[in-house]
Amino acid sequence: MTFDVREDGFACLLGSREVLRSLAGAPAFAIARGAPQVKMVRGNFAIDDAPFDEVAPAFARLDGADLLLSAQPGGAPLLRLAIDGEALRVQTLEPGYDRVRVDLAALPGEHVWGGGEQMSYLDLSGRRFPIWTSEPGVGRDKSTELTRLMDEQGMAGGDYWWTNYPQPTFLTSGLWACHLGSSAYSVLDFTCADRHRVEVWEGAFTLEFFAADDLPALVGRLAGRFGRQPPLPDWTIGGAIVGLKDGDNSFARLAAIMEAGSEVSALWCEDWIGIRQTTFGRRLFWDWSWNEARYPALPGRIAELAERGVRFLGYVNPYLANDGSQFAEAQALGYLALRQDSEEVYLVDFGEFDCGVVDFTNPAAMDWFAERVIGREMLDFGLSGWMADFGEYLPVDLRLHDGSDPMLMHNRWPVLWAEANARAVASRGLTGEAVFFMRAGFSGVQAHCPLLWAGDQSVDFTRHDGINTVITAALSAGLVGNAYSHSDVGGYTSLHGNVRTADLMMRWCELGAFSPVMRSHEGNRPDDNLQIDSSPQLLAQFARMSRVHKALAPYVRHLSDEAAATGLPVQRPLFLHYFEEALFAVQDQYLYGADMLVAPVVEADAAARDVILPGDTPWRHLWTGEDFAPGTHTIPAPYGEPPVFYLPASPFAPLFARVRESG
Incomplete structure (x- = not known):
């Protein structure tokens, strides 16, 4: 990084890329004193602030290698900027100034991803994302009755940005990334097309920048920065983990589940x-x-x-x-x-x-x-x-x-x-x-x-808290260095009469089979909800999909080893390998490694769904062996056969061809 001081302001350059631009009439920084108000009820937070004495220091002068910013030409310095490799160190110089706002330069039409594990939106463009770990909320949609009821009960309804795992790191379609080096409450604000705003409730922090020639390399750099996970052990990918919390009776139920043909690697008894x-x-x-x-x-x-x-x-x-x-x-x-x-x-x-x-x-x-x-x-x-x-x-x-x-x-x-x-x-x-x-x-x-799991989804298909959110969670977290994610097969939260349907259970078994780890959960109200062994139909579906999961183990082993070596996640957005703007917001299907594409059914009572097949070579349907040209197709999706495709030229093609026989 370098500073470029000009008559009308200054810029910060990452190589030749301008990542920050500050002008006298459009300063990139503002500082203030904060007055926070924080309320917590069982992990649900209401956070507000009343900042005062705000100043926008726009006038820069060099102090050795550092840059001092003041509110007037030649005035008292209020902010010090220092370059450390590819990081910008920011420090307020006036006592009590513990709020800093930074506007980074955005390219026209630039898209943004990251933010940790986001549940509602993969493409962050156009929205604000406060960074504060909390309960994710139940419903997470202010237009729904469930969210309204939960808000009345301990502020527990949530919103689109509530997440157990936030992270102040974002990547852009301009092939650069920024990470805020602070654990303070912060906000990533992408509501304006001409800037990426970072708000920080701390007076000293760093902004780390990363750039690469392509998106896989950029994701790999971030994984290296935060620490790569070791390969998953064989037992976690070689069968389903059955979650039961039925005391000693769990063992008899497990025996029946296994006798029904399920491939089981572990019994999980949280009780x-x-x-x-x-x-x-x-x-x-x-x-x-x-x-x-x-x-x-x-x-x-x-x-x-x-x-x-x-x-x-x-x-x-x-x-x-x-x-x-x-x-x-x-x-x-x-x-x-x-x-x-x-x-x-x-x-x-x-x-x-x-x-x-x-x-x-x-x-x-x-x-x-x-x-x-x-x-x-x-x-x-x-x-x-x-x-x-x-x-x-x-x-x-x-x-x-x-x-x-x-x-x-x-x-x-x-x-x-x-x-x-x-x-x-x-x-x-x-x-x-x-x-x-x-x-x-x-x-x-x-x-x-x-290993991550996506938290406590509602037992439904709702837009902001249902089965589909675990795909968004895996894809967003994977872009910032988390190679492996999975979810509770069946979902978890059942309140106010919201209970699992057989349709939901059947579809979540399919999603679990095409995740690196397949694990069921009985949920918070086991007696009110369907379980994987509640009916012959559900048990047969779980058994079939557990066999599919095990049949894919050699491929998942390859992906796990690849993740440890390169930092690339197992579940990937389509645009990671097919860098096209039309794919930048696709969050209901994913690449399973580079060779397989999975489009889970995440809408209720659906017999088919539209699937985007990217690139310029055909994709082969896993269940029929039929080849499909790139483009958008409506694909039938009977239970047990979610829309899944693979590249015929993949070295794993013979394995994929055998998967359909495993059921």
């Missing part, structure tokens, strides 16, 4: 630590050790499963219920975050029960959780993996061990949570073998978390 019934549904007891009453003789059961080549998975999160034994242990050791006004433990309301926050800014507390909880209670007990849930709930009014500002630590909390899990796995020499999966994230989570 291995016991349950707590609430008005929300069947919740878990947040004390992270085996609950013998709910799962008698579990060590023997795990050994029996292992003899059949089936792993056992559990559940954990970074909070401790105040009526559990581990809470008392952590409290006695001083490992829980405290109230700001006393030495009392800060308790977080999780909906009819309260929990303490394990303070990961205390190295001893992180070591304790990694070794005492995950290491001894889970890995040594025989678990091969788990859902590492939550991470979004850090309040902004507690006191942390290292004295850090919770407003700056909130977004980083999922990264510390991922680090605790990864440290435990590494301590047993199981990195790349034991797998945990997370929904929460932020910049840098990629270096620790081996």
Whole structure:
């Protein structure tokens, strides 16, 4: 990067590319003092600000290699800009100025992607995206009755930008990218076509820039910057992970599911630590050790499963219920975050029960959780993996061990949570073998978390919270360095009479089969909802698609190894390999690697769907072997045969031809 100081202002250049332009009449920077207001109810946040004393320093002068900006020619400097390689360091120079707005240069018609794991929009152009990890909301659409009802109940309805995993990183169709090096609340604003605006609630930060000759190379650079995941172990891609939370009865149900012809790699029982019934549904007891009453003789059961080549998975999160034994242990050791006004433990309301926050800014507390909880209670007990849930709930009014500002630590909390899990796995020499999966994230989570899952979708086909959102989630997260994503087959959230249909279950089984990991979930209200074994039809569909998933394992192994080597995600937007503007907003179908195209059915009661086949060579229909020319086609989609195509010239073509026989 270089500065180009001119009579009427200055510019920042990345090579020959102008990424920032500031003129006296159109300054690129503005600074202010903030007055934040933050309210949290069970991971749902209402955040507002009343900035004052705003100034737009537009006049630049060199100070050695740095640039000083002032509001008037020769005036007192208000902002310092410094170049560090391909990064721009920004620092306010007046006390109390903790709000900075930066306008980056946009090309005419430029499209933008990224923002972490976005659920509603893959193409971010034309919208604002606040960056703040939180519950994603239920409904996420202010025009729907479900969202309205949830907003009335703890601000829980959400909106299009709410996400467990935001990240202040974006890529553009101009083949450059920008990453904000700050964990503060921020906003990526793409509402104006002539600029990309970044708003930051911190007075010192960096803007890192990246450029490449093509989009795959740019995505690879970002993956290298944040940390690539290891290849997925064979067991995760060689069959379905069956999620049951039915106590000891889970084993009999699993046996019946397997006898029906399902290819199963693992049994996932999140209730291995016991349950707590609430008005929300069947919740878990947040004390992270085996609950013998709910799962008698579990060590023997795990050994029996292992003899059949089936792993056992559990559940954990970074909070401790105040009526559990581990809470008392952590409290006695001083490992829980405290109230700001006393030495009392800060308790977080999780909906009819309260929990303490394990303070990961205390190295001893992180070591304790990694070794005492995950290491001894889970890995040594025989678990091969788990859902590492939550991470979004850090309040902004507690006191942390290292004295850090919770407003700056909130977004980083999922990264510390991922680090605790990864440290435990590494301590047993199981990195790349034991797998945990997370929904929460932020910049840098990629270096620790081996697998994402898309969170708690509603059990429906709705535009902003249904089955289709998990495709958008995988594609957006994949562009910023997350190679692997998957979802709860069947969805999770069932409230206010919204329950699974057989149609939804059939279609989600298909989507799961063409994801790197196929895992079912019984949801928050198992007794009210259809399950994969609720009927012969559903069980047959799950079994068939699990066999398809296993048949694709050699190809997914290739994609996983490729991800580790290049940083390219397994699930890819069409435009990653076919860089055409008409494809820039396509988010309901994806490339599965470079050789396969998947167009899941994500609308209710659909017998067919339109499919875009990109490029200039034919694509072969997976189920019939018929070749189709590039273009848009209406493809029949009977249950068990979602629209899937592959390139006939692929070295995996013989494998793909055998997949249709696996059902």
